[in-house]
Amino acid sequence: MTTKLPEVDVVVVGVGWTGSILARELTKAGLRVVGLERGPRRTPGEDFTVPSIRDDLKYAVRQELFQDTQMETMSLRHARSETALPVRRLGAFLPGTGLGGAGAHWNGVTWRLLPTDHKLRTHLSERYGAQAIPDDMTITDYPVSYDELEPYYDRFEKLCGVSGKAGNLRGKIIDGGNVFEGPRQAEYPNPPLEQSVAGATFETAVKSLGYHPFPAPSSNASRVYTNPEGLTMGACIYCGHCERFGCESNAKASPGVSILPALLSDDKFELRCNAYVKDLVHDKTARKVKSVRYVDTRSGEDYEQPASLVILGAYVFTNNLLLLYSGIGEPYDPVTGKGSVGKNYCYQVGAAGVTVFFEDKEVNPFMASGAHGIMIDDFNGDNFDHGGLGFFGGAWIQAGPTNGRPILSRPVPAGTPRWGRDWKRATAKWYNHAFNIGGSCCNYAHRENYLDLDPTYRDALGRPLIRMTYNFKENDYRVAEYVTAVLGRIGRAMNPTLINTPAYRRGNFSAIPYQSTHNTGGTILGTDPKESVVNRYLQAWDADNLFIVGASVFPQNQSYNPTGTVGALAYWAADAITKQYMKSPGPLVHA
Amino acid sequence: MADDNIPRRTFLVGAGAAGSAAVTGVTASPVVAAADSAPAPVATAQPDAWLTLNPTEAAFVMAVVDTLIPADELTPSGSACGVATFIDRQLAGAYGSGARLYRDGPFLKGKPEHGYQLALTPRDYFRAGIAATNDWVRKRHGKDFDRLGEAEREAALKEMEQGKAEFPGFSSKEFFEALLTITMEGFFSDPIYGGNRDMASWKMVGYPGLPASYRDDVKTYFNKKYDKPPQSIADFV
Ligand SMILES: Cc1cc2nc3c(=O)[nH]c(=O)nc-3n(C[C@H](O)[C@H](O)[C@H](O)COP(=O)(O)OP(=O)(O)OC[C@H]3O[C@@H](n4cnc5c(N)ncnc54)[C@H](O)[C@@H]3O)c2cc1C
Numbered sequence: 001m002t003t004k005l006p007e008v009d010v011v012v013v014g015v016g017w018t019g020s021i022l023a024r025e026l027t028k029a030g031l032r033v034v035g036l037e038r039g040p041r042r043t044p045g046e047d048f049t050v051p052s053i054r055d056d057l058k059y060a061v062r063q064e065l066f067q068d069t070q071m072e073t074m075s076l077r078h079a080r081s082e083t084a085l086p087v088r089r090l091g092a093f094l095p096g097t098g099l100g101g102a103g104a105h106w107n108g109v110t111w112r113l114l115p116t117d118h119k120l121r122t123h124l125s126e127r128y129g130a131q132a133i134p135d136d137m138t139i140t141d142y143p144v145s146y147d148e149l150e151p152y153y154d155r156f157e158k159l160c161g162v163s164g165k166a167g168n169l170r171g172k173i174i175d176g177g178n179v180f181e182g183p184r185q186a187e188y189p190n191p192p193l194e195q196s197v198a199g200a201t202f203e204t205a206v207k208s209l210g211y212h213p214f215p216a217p218s219s220n221a222s223r224v225y226t227n228p229e230g231l232t233m234g235a236c237i238y239c240g241h242c243e244r245f246g247c248e249s250n251a252k253a254s255p256g257v258s259i260l261p262a263l264l265s266d267d268k269f270e271l272r273c274n275a276y277v278k279d280l281v282h283d284k285t286a287r288k289v290k291s292v293r294y295v296d297t298r299s300g301e302d303y304e305q306p307a308s309l310v311i312l313g314a315y316v317f318t319n320n321l322l323l324l325y326s327g328i329g330e331p332y333d334p335v336t337g338k339g340s341v342g343k344n345y346c347y348q349v350g351a352a353g354v355t356v357f358f359e360d361k362e363v364n365p366f367m368a369s370g371a372h373g374i375m376i377d378d379f380n381g382d383n384f385d386h387g388g389l390g391f392f393g394g395a396w397i398q399a400g401p402t403n404g405r406p407i408l409s410r411p412v413p414a415g416t417p418r419w420g421r422d423w424k425r426a427t428a429k430w431y432n433h434a435f436n437i438g439g440s441c442c443n444y445a446h447r448e449n450y451l452d453l454d455p456t457y458r459d460a461l462g463r464p465l466i467r468m469t470y471n472f473k474e475n476d477y478r479v480a481e482y483v484t485a486v487l488g489r490i491g492r493a494m495n496p497t498l499i500n501t502p503a504y505r506r507g508n509f510s511a512i513p514y515q516s517t518h519n520t521g522g523t524i525l526g527t528d529p530k531e532s533v534v535n536r537y538l539q540a541w542d543a544d545n546l547f548i549v550g551a552s553v554f555p556q557n558q559s560y561n562p563t564g565t566v567g568a569l570a571y572w573a574a575d576a577i578t579k580q581y582m583k584s585p586g587p588l589v590h591a
Numbered sequence: 592m593a594d595d596n597i598p599r600r601t602f603l604v605g606a607g608a609a610g611s612a613a614v615t616g617v618t619a620s621p622v623v624a625a626a627d628s629a630p631a632p633v634a635t636a637q638p639d640a641w642l643t644l645n646p647t648e649a650a651f652v653m654a655v656v657d658t659l660i661p662a663d664e665l666t667p668s669g670s671a672c673g674v675a676t677f678i679d680r681q682l683a684g685a686y687g688s689g690a691r692l693y694r695d696g697p698f699l700k701g702k703p704e705h706g707y708q709l710a711l712t713p714r715d716y717f718r719a720g721i722a723a724t725n726d727w728v729r730k731r732h733g734k735d736f737d738r739l740g741e742a743e744r745e746a747a748l749k750e751m752e753q754g755k756a757e758f759p760g761f762s763s764k765e766f767f768e769a770l771l772t773i774t775m776e777g778f779f780s781d782p783i784y785g786g787n788r789d790m791a792s793w794k795m796v797g798y799p800g801l802p803a804s805y806r807d808d809v810k811t812y813f814n815k816k817y818d819k820p821p822q823s824i825a826d827f828v
Contacts, residue, residue, distance in 0.1 A: 051827035054801050057780035062686060069693040076705060085701040085708055088693040194809045239803035249804075362816050366798060367805040406779040406798045418752070419659040419771060420745065424795070428665050431796035432816070457695060510704035 002293065007306040008034050008270075011292045013277045013322065014314030016101015017563060018549040018570045020255035020263060021159075022311045024229075025574035027268040029582065034305060036275040036294055038071075038314075039098030044256045048104075048246030056405045060244045065105045067095040071276075072459040074317055078471040078508050080334065080448065086457045086465060092510065093347075093517040094244070095315050099273060100255040102315065102517060103563075107243040107370030107402060108219035108252050110162045111560035112153045112568070114381045115146035115182040120444075120556065123382060124392055133392070136447040137475060138344055140555040143527050143536035146182045149568050152575070154185055156567030157217075160253030161225035161233050164188035164217035178214045180377040190222045193236060197363050198435035199374035201356075202399035205493040211378045216398065217564070218371030219253035229262045240403035242370025252370065274298045277318070278461060280310060280326040282543060289328070289546045295461065308585075309577070312523075312548045313570075316345075317466050319552040320451045320522040325463060329523075329533050329542050332450050334469070340533050342452045344445035344521040345468060346557035349476040351395060351439035351483035352504040355411045356496035363435050365404030373400020379486050380559055381442070391478035393442035395559045397486065401435055411436065414500045437491055439483040440516065442559040446473045451522045470509055477506045518562050520554040528591060535589040537576035538569060544587045547573050642683035643714060647735065651721045652678050654737035658744045659774045666791040669774060677777030677786030678717075687714035713769075720766035723758040724751070782823045793821040801827060 009031040012019045023033045042048075042065075058064050067073075067090065075084035096102030116123040119141045124133055133139065166187045167177025192215035203213045220236040227233065236251040250257045263269050277294040281304070291306040312319045323329050323341045330339035375398040377383055386392055403409060411434040412426040454467040472480075484504040491499045526532020529541035534553055540546040549570045551562040558565075580588055641649050656669030656678070666672060681687055689712035701708045709716065728736045728747055736747065750756040752771075754764035777786030779793075781800070787793065793800050800821040808817065 050802055051824040054803055055781055055783075055824060057776060057784060061776060061780075063691055066691075068691055070689075070691065073693045078702075078704070083699065085699055085705045086693050086695070087705075088707050089691065091706055195813070196809075197814050235806065237803075238805040238809045240805075241803060362812070362814050364809075364812055364815075364817055366803065367809045367812070367817075404798060406792065406796055407776055410779075410796065419748075419774075421661055421663055424660070424663060424665050428795045431798070456697065508702065508704045510706075512704065512706045 002302040002304050004304045005306070007308070008032050009307065010034070010309045010311065011036060011305050011307040012311040012313055013292060014038075014101060014312070014318065015099055015255070015271065016096060016313065016315065017103035017255055018566060019101070019311065019313030020103070020259040021567065021570040022313060022547070022549060022574055023269055024259050024263045025571070025578060026309075026311075027263065027266050029578040030268070031309070032268050032270075034270045034272060034307070036277050036292065036305070037099055037271065037273045038276040038297070039096075039273065041099045041271070041273040042104065042246070042256070043099075044246055044250060044254070048248050050248050053245055053248045054239075054241060056407050059105075059241075060405060061407055063090060063094065063244075065096060065098065065244065065246070066090055067097045070460065072461075073465060075454045075457050075465050075467045076509075076511055077467070077469055080469055084454055084457075084467045084469070087511045091512045092515050093519055094514070095317060095517060095519075099271070100260065103255045104246050105244050106254070106517075106563065107561075108160075109371040109561045110157065110160060110217045110219045110564040111396075112181060112184075112564050113142075113146065113558055113560060114180065114383070116382050117558045118142045118144065118146045118149070127382065128386065134475070136473075137392075138445045138447050140445075140524070140526060140531070142555060143525055144569070144572065149572060150182065150185060152568040152571040153564060155228075155571045156564060158189050159227050159229065159258050159567070160219040161189050161221040161227055162217055162219050162253075163190040163193050163215075163222040165192050165215055167214055176214060178375075178377050179212050180380065180383045188217065190225055193218055193220065193222045193369055193372055194238070196368065196372055196400050197361055198365075199372070199400040201358075201361070201494055202437065202490070203374045205490055206374075206376050209490065209493055211376045213374045213376055216371045216373045216375050216400065218369060220369040220371055221251045221253070227258055229259060231258055231261055233257060236369050238367045238369055238372070240366045240368040240401075240405065243402055272296075275303075276461065277314065277322065278302075278325070278463065280322055280328065280546070282326050282328050284327075287543055289543045309545045309547075309581075312546065313550055315550055316519040316522060316552040317451075319548055319550055321453075321463070321466050323523060323533070324453050328540065328546070331452055334448055334450055337447065338530075340524065340526075340531060342450045342522045344524050344555055345449050345451045345470060346443040346445055346520045346554070347470065347509070348516045348518045348557060348559075349441040349443050349472060349480050350515050351441055351480045351487055352502045353439075354437045354487040354491040354502075355434055355500040356437065356491050356494055357411070357413060357430055357434045357498040359433060359497040361433060363401065363432055365401035365409065365432070365435065368401045368403050370402050372402060373398040379439075379483060389478075389482065391475045391482065393444055393475070393479050393559065395439035395441040395479065395483040397437065397439045397483070397490070399435060399437045404431075406431065411500075413498045414502070437487050439487055440559050440561070441476070441479045441483055443557040444475055445521065445556040449473075472506075472509055477504075480504050516561070518551070518557060520551040520557040520562060523548045523552040524555045525553045526555065535587075535591070537580075537588045538573040539576070539581070539588050541591065545585065547577065549573055641679050643687065644679045644682070647725070648718065648721050649675065649679065650737040651725065651735070654739075654744060655748070655770055656774050656777070658741065658748055659771060660778055661741075665795045669778065671788070672778060672791045673782070673786045673788040674774055674777035677780070677784050678773050680785050681773060681777075682714045682717055688712050716769065719761065720769065723761045724763070724766065727756055727758055727763070783825050790821045790823060
């Protein structure tokens with residue numbers, strides 16, 4: 001039996017970063033909003049406190065805050081010819097659950113895309129010729145330009161109190177910031193974090209090579225900061241417990257620190273946690289979503305919540321699943337190239353990290369924040385000439401530890417055994433004298449990488465799991481090989497006592513080691529309803545009262561961590577709803 | 592093979608003795624947490640009762656953690672640091688019974704990149720792995736793993752690590768990885784879980800543990816050795 005509830009103005013599915021932003025903007029515009037969140041209600045003051053929040057086993061290893069695979073997971077196959085198997089234990093990526101979503105346990109590296117990322121296909125075609133882009137590389141432009149999104153990037157950065165240094169202020173290039181970035185209207189809200197030994201060593205080396213270092217743009221506040229919501233963040237204490245943990249000092253921007261206290265005190269907003277959304281009721285003729293169906297996991301009762309407007313902010317996997325379950329849009333077919341739901345699923349490619357060891361440096365890796373390094377962007381996007389290289393895209397490159405938690409982080413020189421006396425000696429000797437140089441590479445869309453419903457495996461509610469058909473492709477391997485070589489060059493320029501320069505291994509995507517929670521695509525932005533799921537305002541082509549927010553709308557994955565762009569697009573969509581849609585509900589783009 | 596007739600539990604203390612190669616039978620029953628109020632000496636850091644491991648399994652786990660983490664000038668042995676206790680408690684608790692592990696079938700053999708694909712909970716996986724290892728060791732040496740000398744134990748674990756040990760129907764390499772992982776978790780996690788007694792591993796590497804509040808230290812200790820002693824969660828409650 002399903003209980004039908006009285007209609008509300010808006011239902012927001014998922015109360016993480018995007019859901020919180022949309023709920024806040026829409027309640028401010030006078031709408032009554034219900035937020036449905038599948039996980040528990042957590043608050044920083046109750047749940048993220050010392051000493052228990054420093055429990056490395058519980059949070060970093062036993063995955064306390066992440067999606068519970070016993071409720072729901074995804075399946076994986078590397079190619080259409082294979083049978084997908086379930087990811088039984090999370091590893092490669094760690095989607096969140098509970099109030100605040102993954103926004104509670106992210107690291108805080110907060111980027112904007114490059115202006116050329118916004119018009120990727122056009123840009124590459126103009127510079128290298130359209131025929132240079134392989135047929136199976138299904139990259140597209142964002143139908144929103146950098147200049148259009150700039151005010152919204154700025155808004156999200158102010159919300160998060162991002163610490164950093166501008167490299168391009170209204171067109172003026174500034175040494176010491178990211179000189180490759182697009183023009184920004186204002187300096188970052190907070191100055192960069194304190195320098196680390198790893199960052200300083202890296203900075204000297206990359207300068208000697210002629211590259212352009214800058215401090216990581218970080219949503220870990222370098223000083224006490226009050227955001228435009230009137231909410232105050234603490235100053236970062238460099239505890240080395242960002243990623244996978246909630247922030248104890250309220251210094252890491254998160255929905256729980258940066259928005260929810262304001263949202264929850266507004267009685268136009270109603271939060272329902274333990275509300276697991278099952279599907280949407282879609283009226284195909286009217287091209288509207290009528291209601292959202294969910295189960296209250298505390299009672300097992302089913303509910304149907306009608307709404308005039310529905311926002312999907314439930315991360316990449318659920319955003320795709322709910323369209324597939326509800327028959328909204330046409331599922332993508334990689335054989336014919338028709339259909340768009342599930343298309344252009346992308347992830348992230350990692351270069352083989354280099355580790356440098358210095359007998360005479362005290363690295364203190366445990367004094368760190370989640371976004372605490374020095375970076376370069378010289379080898380990212382199309383910031384370097386790709387003529388004759390045989391691939392497109394690149395990586396941002398960084399040194400600077402995010403933590404020194406020893407269950408997972410204990411560098412030893414190559415060739416050291418993994419246990420026994422020699423391992424102990426090497427671990428004791430090098431723990432405080434080594435750091436990693438890493439490169440996070442882009443992952444450009446490929447015709448054969450996509451999401452659909454698994455034919456066999458089901459979640460705890462009896463619904464099919466989402467199935468990833470996904471592997472790294474030739475472009476990915478070449479980017480990673482190129483970037484791996486750059487990392488080695490930088491490492492050697494530091495003159496370390498010892499250096500590990502593992503060769504890049506061309507292998508299948510593996511679900512086991514953590515790589516990044518930067519899943520993208522499947523409900524992509526576009527200008528053509530046949531090729532995309534949402535228009536430039538993140539409005540679904542097949543239901544004008546449905547807006548889909550999050551990295552599921554990215555047409556491909558740039559190398560950058562997604563949340564800066566995700567947050568900017570959330571504000572951009574919110575503006576489109578409050579300034580255009582509310583005045584005359586209907587399609588905002590006529591295709 | 593006279594050894595095999597001696598009840599397993601009489602060996603538990605011997606297997607945990609720091610750095611001892613020869614295992615001597617002692618008649619005391621498993622342990623022995625201080626019934627009087629004196630703190631238990633580090634070298635007898637087994638739990639007073641195993642929560643889930645049976646005597647054979649407990650002896651095996653102690654022998655493994657003492658081989659992976661031998662006693663030396665840096666720390667006491669793995670079992671003396673409580674790592675066997677940690678493993679017992681982990682396997683007895685939520686993790687051991689399959690928390691956060693998707694366990695719907697069908698259970699098919701995947702590629703390595705699919706990760707764990709078995710129907711077994713971690714508790715039952717370790718049960719099967721210990722039995723398979725002991726079967727294999729018994730065929731070659733006529734006795735169980737924990738009764739081998741240190742060099743033989745090292746050699747056996749190396750063969751498993753390299754995937755050279757042939758266990759019928761069971762991957763020795765994967766089981767070795769599971770043993771190594773849970774041993775390192777126990778050695779390096781906060782002592783509240785029973786391992787890392789006296790913060791031995793944190794002292795070994797110089798990890799300060801809690802409270803991890805370095806707002807000023809990040810400047811003061813820039814490129815300087817951090818010399819404050821570590822603290823555990825237990826020090827704050
Ligand atoms: C360990 C880690 C480190 C990261 N570090 C960075 C970083 O440094 N920089 C960066 O840019 N990004 C980082 N990210 C990614 C970042 O967390 C995400 O980009 C961001 O949280 C996405 O916002 P979102 O609103 O789309 O999803 P989330 O914030 O995860 O919110 C989605 C919400 O939807 C809920 N939900 C899902 N399905 C349902 C359902 N069926 N019914 C009801 N509710 C549902 C979820 O429970 C969740 O609360 C990191 C992520 C992780 C896990």
